[in-house]
Amino acid sequence: MGVRHSLIIGLLALIGATLAWVYWDALIGHAGTRLAGLALERVPESGVSNPVTAVLLNFRAYDTLLELAVLLAAILGIWSSGPEARGFLPAGPVLGALTSWVVPLLILAAGYLLWVGGHAPGGAFQAGALLGAAGVVLRLSGEPSAGLPPLPWLRVGIGLGVLIFTLTGLALMALGQGFLTYPAASAKWLILMIETAATLSIGATLAAAYLAGEPVPARSTTQQPGGTRP
Amino acid sequence: MTNLLLAFDLLLSLTLVGLAAAALTSREPRRAVILFIAFGLLLALVWARLRAPDVALAEAAIGAGLAGALMLAAARRAARGARGPGGSESSAGQD
Amino acid sequence: MYGLGGILLFLLGVWSFLVHDGLLRKLIAINVTGAGVFHVFIAVAYRGLDAAPDPVPHALVLTGIVVAVSATALALTLGQRLERPDD
Numbered sequence: 001m002g003v004r005h006s007l008i009i010g011l012l013a014l015i016g017a018t019l020a021w022v023y024w025d026a027l028i029g030h031a032g033t034r035l036a037g038l039a040l041e042r043v044p045e046s047g048v049s050n051p052v053t054a055v056l057l058n059f060r061a062y063d064t065l066l067e068l069a070v071l072l073a074a075i076l077g078i079w080s081s082g083p084e085a086r087g088f089l090p091a092g093p094v095l096g097a098l099t100s101w102v103v104p105l106l107i108l109a110a111g112y113l114l115w116v117g118g119h120a121p122g123g124a125f126q127a128g129a130l131l132g133a134a135g136v137v138l139r140l141s142g143e144p145s146a147g148l149p150p151l152p153w154l155r156v157g158i159g160l161g162v163l164i165f166t167l168t169g170l171a172l173m174a175l176g177q178g179f180l181t182y183p184a185a186s187a188k189w190l191i192l193m194i195e196t197a198a199t200l201s202i203g204a205t206l207a208a209a210y211l212a213g214e215p216v217p218a219r220s221t222t223q224q225p226g227g228t229r230p
Numbered sequence: 231m232t233n234l235l236l237a238f239d240l241l242l243s244l245t246l247v248g249l250a251a252a253a254l255t256s257r258e259p260r261r262a263v264i265l266f267i268a269f270g271l272l273l274a275l276v277w278a279r280l281r282a283p284d285v286a287l288a289e290a291a292i293g294a295g296l297a298g299a300l301m302l303a304a305a306r307r308a309a310r311g312a313r314g315p316g317g318s319e320s321s322a323g324q325d
Numbered sequence: 326m327y328g329l330g331g332i333l334l335f336l337l338g339v340w341s342f343l344v345h346d347g348l349l350r351k352l353i354a355i356n357v358t359g360a361g362v363f364h365v366f367i368a369v370a371y372r373g374l375d376a377a378p379d380p381v382p383h384a385l386v387l388t389g390i391v392v393a394v395s396a397t398a399l400a401l402t403l404g405q406r407l408e409r410p411d412d
Contacts, residue, residue, distance in 0.1 A: 005344065008343055008344065009340065012336050012340055013336075015336065015339075016333070016336045019332045019335070020329060020332055023328045023329070023332065023365065023369075026369065027328065035379070035381045036370075036372075036379035036381060039379075040377060040380065051377070052284045052380045052384055052387065054380070055381055055383070055384040056387065063385075067388040067391060070395060071391065074396065074398060074399045077402075078399055078402045081402050081403055081406045082402075085303075085307070121284045121286075122284070122287065123284060125388075125390075126284070126287045126288050129288060129296060130291060132292075133291060133295055133296060133299075136296065136299050205395070206292075206296055206398075209398035209402075210299065210300060210303070210398075212303070212401065212405060213402065243327060243330040246334070247334060250338075250360075254338070254350075254357060259347075259349050262349070262353055263353070266353050266357070269357070269360070270360070273360055280327060280368065280371045280378070281371060281374075281377075282371075282378060282386075285367060285383050285387055285390070288387050289363075289390055292391060293360070296394055297393075300398050301349060301397070301401070304349060304404070305349060308408075
């Protein structure tokens with residue numbers, strides 16, 4: 001409080017005024033070449049008709065690849081910080097029944113979003129998030145593994161997105177295209193393949209992040225009293 | 231029509247900033263997290279209004295849903311830990 | 326107007342990050358800051374009710390959301406590790 005606090009607020013007000021000015025200036029727009037027109041114009045060549053998916057997986061595929069790598073790095077950091085947190089008590093009958101309804105629906109919705117991402121709102125990130133949510137629901141209802149496969153497969157799963165993405169890029173390079181420059185004829189299927197791999201690994205990564213640590217391989221003591229009161 | 235839309239936009243923006251302020255100023259962790267989730271969902275609604283349905287979907291699922299679940303779990307652990315050494319908090323949940 | 330709302334969110338987040346303490350509150354503050362930035366992006370991309378919005382900022386925000394949540398998860402795990410009583 002006191003002087004320091006008001007100093008912070010004053011400084012922030014100054015920053016805010018500057019930002020507002022810059023924003024206003026940008027909004028009024030000095031006419032230059034805008035990326036939007038360029039991107040929207042070339043959507044038909046990209047193999048998908050949803051402009052956001054086109055930008056993500058075709059025009060700016062590098063960004064998306066590196067972003068998957070960031071996810072991978074984050075989960076590696078989480079794993080290296082220790083074993084997972086304790087699970088929850090097994091669900092009662094009502095929650096259990098609800099879970100057995102909700103989880104298949106979530107997986108179905110994820111598949112739908114993945115497929116529809118080519119021409120309507122949706123795509124790999126949303127579908128992966130739904131898969132991750134399915135894992136969180138499972139974990140909350142007492143399933144200790146959160147629906148994730150055993151550790152060796154899980155390792156493959158979280159690396160899959162980056163792996164397929166990079167391999168596709170390298171294969172295209174070997175075929176004489178640029179790195180991640182899809183030939184127009186097969187662009188749709190390449191994008192779909194990459195998106196599928198990305199969805200799986202995003203879902204696995206997010207669910208694994210919820211465990212807050214590296215999964216313990218042999219969880220023999222599943223009926224640890226969930227209270228674990230100190 | 232335009233006036234109605236303007237009023238709607240204004241209402242949305244004010245609620246958004248209000249929710250953010252509430253989430254940031256609340257002392258109790260669990261309450262702050264729940265307010266943050268509400269903020270994320272409203273943000274998704276606003277983005278749907280701004281014709282960004284892809285991003286709105288992602289924000290609703292990831293930003294509000296998953297981040298909220300992560301933070302709630304953390305808040306719960308924190309509350310449980312704080313109960314031991316003469317916890318400063320009566321917030322330890324009853325569930 | 327929405328852009329101004331985003332700037333306001335950004336400022337609120339930074340203020341809270343500087344003033345409040347406690348890992349969870351700082352994390353929420355950072356997330357609100359990020360949400361403000363995303364909000365400005367979406368507002369910049371908006372071209373009115375009838376025109377198609379700019380897809381490039383949308384894609385940036387989409388990746389940004391995922392990166393933000395993974396950073397949050399990492400920070401929470403690290404913080405929890407710090408507070409763990411053993412060792």
